């Protein structure tokens with residue numbers, strides 16, 4: 001691949017073949033649930049124990065998952081182009097890092113971190129949050145998953161916007177395009193002059209916005225695209 005600045009946006013589809021369920025597909029995490037019951041600050045206020053258990057279970061499941069060839073391919077791409085690649089992931093798993101990617105932004109948070117509603121700090125999760133462990137910084141038992149729910153501000157939007165408006169190539173991998181602002185990144189990159197490509201199992205809500213589309217499982221189409 002020739003030298004160029006690349007932004008890769010990843011979604012749940014890239015981790016599907018590692019056994020981490022997506023959200024909106026059949027058999028996905030939210031099948032049979034209303035989004036407002038699991039991924040909003042209001043849901044957490046209403047029923048914190050259920051929400052804490054939901055994320056504790058996902059943390060345990062992700063610990064058993066391993067990166068797949070799509071994660072590996074993006075790590076290889078970073079080794080090739082270095083700082084010219086930024087992976088912006090909507091995923092809260094750590095499979096990109098475990099594959100070897102270092103330039104990763106977790107815009108929707110991180111399962112391995114908690115944020116303290118008492119002191120505001122982000123701290124590593126050392127025990128199930130449903131057990132109400134104390135914050136290692138302030139000692140209060142007010143930890144919540146450090147994830148971004150609907151109505152909350154995603155992380156690092158300034159870093160992401162800088163990367164999108166200066167990249168030559170934007171790729172979206174394994175995301176349905178149903179959630180903003182991530183679903184709008186293709187427009188930002190295209191308006192700044194980047195070429196855009198979607199790599200997804202099937203057509204997404206935003207497929208028509210891309211210059212090029214490749215459909216298939218991430219474990220096949222991502223290595224093909226990278227190598």
Ligand code: BJW
Nearest residue numbers: 011012013022023024090150151174175176179180201218
């Ligand atoms: C495969 C595959 C395989 C399967 N290989 N592919 C503009 C318009 C309308 C609404 C809004 C708007 N702007 C903001 C909003 C409100 C809201 C929103 O988007 N609502 C929608 C319902 C419309 N957004 C927000 O509230 C966001 N905050 C915000 O906007 O702040 C203010 C702001 C204003 C202006 C600028 C900037 C900010 C916050 C959104 C937070 C989302 N949080 C969640 C939960 C995180 C914690 C957790 O993980 O539990 O993030 S929701 C959930 O959806 C999660 C995901 O990251 C996110 C995206 O899902 P993803 O990754 O796309 O998964 P799926 O399941 O939807 O799709 C999987 C895809 O993979 C499918 O296409 C499959 O085909 C494919 N696939 N297997 C390749 N093997």
